[in-house]
Amino acid sequence: MSKILTIGEILVEIIATERGNGFRAPVSLIGPFPSGAPAIFIDQVGKLGQDCAIISRVGDDDFGHLNVDRLRADNVDVSGIDIVPQGTTGSAFVRYREDGSRAFVFNIRHSACGTIELTGNAARLAEECTHLHVMGTSLYAPSVVDSILAAIRIIKSKGGTVSFDPNLRPEILNAPGMREALKAVIAQTDLFLPSGAELYLFTEATDEKDAVKELLATGIKAVVVKQGSVGATYFDQTRTLTSPGFAVEEVDPTGAGDCFGAAFVTFWLNGAEPEQALLYANACGARAVTKAGPMEGASTRAELDAFLVSQKV
Ligand code: ATP
Ligand code: MG
Numbered sequence: 040m041s042k043i044l045t046i047g048e049i050l051v052e053i054i055a056t057e058r059g060n061g062f063r064a065p066v067s068l069i070g071p072f073p074s075g076a077p078a079i080f081i082d083q084v085g086k087l088g089q090d091c092a093i094i095s096r097v098g099d100d101d102f103g104h105l106n107v108d109r110l111r112a113d114n115v116d117v118s119g120i121d122i123v124p125q126g127t128t129g130s131a132f133v134r135y136r137e138d139g140s141r142a143f144v145f146n147i148r149h150s151a152c153g154t155i156e157l158t159g160n161a162a163r164l165a166e167e168c169t170h171l172h173v174m175g176t177s178l179y180a181p182s183v184v185d186s187i188l189a190a191i192r193i194i195k196s197k198g199g200t201v202s203f204d205p206n207l208r209p210e211i212l213n214a215p216g217m218r219e220a221l222k223a224v225i226a227q228t229d230l231f232l233p234s235g236a237e238l239y240l241f242t243e244a245t246d247e248k249d250a251v252k253e254l255l256a257t258g259i260k261a262v263v264v265k266q267g268s269v270g271a272t273y274f275d276q277t278r279t280l281t282s283p284g285f286a287v288e289e290v291d292p293t294g295a296g297d298c299f300g301a302a303f304v305t306f307w308l309n310g311a312e313p314e315q316a317l318l319y320a321n322a323c324g325a326r327a328v329t330k331a332g333p334m335e336g337a338s339t340r341a342e343l344d345a346f347l348v349s350q351k352v
Contacts, residue, residue, distance in 0.1 A: 041308045042116075043084050043091040044168035044194070046161075046187050047077035047177025048152040049120070050129035050145075051102040052333055054291065059137045062144060066134070072332035073106040074131060075152070076174040076206050079294045083301030083323065083337045085114035089309075092116035092168060094161040094186065096151040102128035103151070109334065119164045126151030133293060141293065143210050153180035157189045165190040169197070170308055172300070173228075175205035175237075178220035188220075191227045200308070202230040204300050205237040226257070230307060232300045234265040261313070263303055263320075265296050270321050273313045282317040285325035285350055294333030299324035302343070322346050 051071035060066050073082070077093060084091040093115060097103030099122050106128070111117045129150030131143050147153065157165055171187075171194045178184050191201055203224050211217065225231070225241050231254060233240070244250040251262050251274045261275040270284035302323035306316035322343045330336035338346070 040090060041170055042168040043081070043089060043170045043172060043304065043308065044094065044164055044190065045077040045081045045172045045174065046094040046155065046190055047174050047183060048075040048129060048147055049078045049093070049095045049097050049103070049106045050075045050131055050147055050150065050152070051105065052293065053130060053132050054331060055132070055134035058135045058139075060134065062132060062134060068132075069331060071102055071105060071130070072335065073109045074333045075106070075129075076176045076204070076297050077172070078106060078110065079297035079333050079337070080172055080174065080204075080301045081115050082110055082113050082334050083298040084305055085110065086337045086339050087302065087305050088114065088340060089305045090116075092119055092164045094119035094155060094157070094164055094190075096121045096123050096126060096155050098122070098127040098151045099124050100128055102130065113337070116164070118160045121151075123151040123154070126154070139292075143208060145210055147179070153183065155183045155186050157186040161186070165193045168194060169199040170194065170202070170304070171199070172202045172204070172304055173224050174297075175203075175207055175221055176211065178217050178224070179211050179214040181216060184216060184220040188223055191224070195227060200229040201227050202232060202300070202304050203228040204232040204234075204296060205240055206234070206296060207237055207240070229260045230304065231259050231262045232265065232303065233262070234296050235267075238262070238264055261307075263317070265299055265324070267292070267295075271299065271317055273317050275313070278313065280313055280317060282314070282321050284321055287325045287329050289328045291331045291333070292328050294336065295324040295327045297333070298327035298337055318347070318352065319343055322350075
């Protein structure tokens with residue numbers, strides 16, 4: 040049976056409750072919520088009952104323990120999370136502008152997760168797992184990049200697979216070495232999960248069809264473009280499948296892409312047809328936006344089935 044691994048940041052998210060106001064004056068906040076794109080992704084994978092693990096580091100503080108406890112409760116193997124006695128757990132403050140777009144203040148550069156190394160339990164997990172999911176946000180620190188690239192080599196050498204969600208945040212795109220690291224990961228990717236303009240990140244193409252063709256010609260097996268409330272489109276060498284989004288009330292969009300990706304990768308790895316993987320991934324992304332907090336809207340398989348019945352699918 041396959042075991043899904045991810046490597047990267049664990050942090051907490053603190054959310055401004057009102058739209059429009061900046062952080063230059065006091066605002067009301069909710070949180071801390073467990074967060075970090077790889078953590079949200081793997082929590083959703085675990086909730087679906089799929090064997091999975093995360094390699095990360097947190098400080099020995101409430102923010103770190105909040106995350107480890109949640110991931111463990113949701114069936115994630117947390118043996119690869121080092122609790123660093125003198126370290127701190129990062130945080131992200133997020134606020135929503137009037138138009139619904141998000142602005143982040145990240146405090147992760149000096150947090151424990153920037154020192155991840157592929158040693159000890161982390162090295163064992165890289166040997167044990169058969170699939171690695173990479174989040175672009177994790178490529179901000181050299182030791183995390185090195186660990187991810189080393190894990191890719193180990194997993195690929197055993198015939199395993201790699202999925203990649205660029206998950207770009209303009210706030211960290213210019214971290215030293217980030218662009219080179221993104222290129223190194225895409226070169227090893229089997230399943231590519233961009234959102235909107237991220238489709239064009241690695242090609243010269245300006246329309247969707249050409250961009251997808253170029254990507255598939257490099258050896259990528261499938262591309263799944265996430266389109267927010269519109270839904271998602273799947274492409275491989277022979278098929279283009281579009282699946283509409285579900286009508287839900289959007290409370291907090293953060294985490295939708297991670298939950299979508301988690302469901303898609305889980306179904307795909309377990310041999311589901313892309314139609315079914317898309318359907319469940321759309322359902323998972325839709326449910327994710329209905330709760331405040333990036334991980335709070337993660338779903339079990341039973342919840343997804345009940346949601347699909349309620350949507351008359
Ligand atoms: P993020 O990086 O913020 O987690 P993303 O940009 O990677 O998100 P989105 O396209 O925003 O990804 O969302 C992923 C998927 O979640 C969509 O393809 C869709 O299935 C679902 N989704 C997102 N927003 C909504 C919404 N408002 N209503 C219904 N479904 C949604
Ligand atoms: Mg995303």
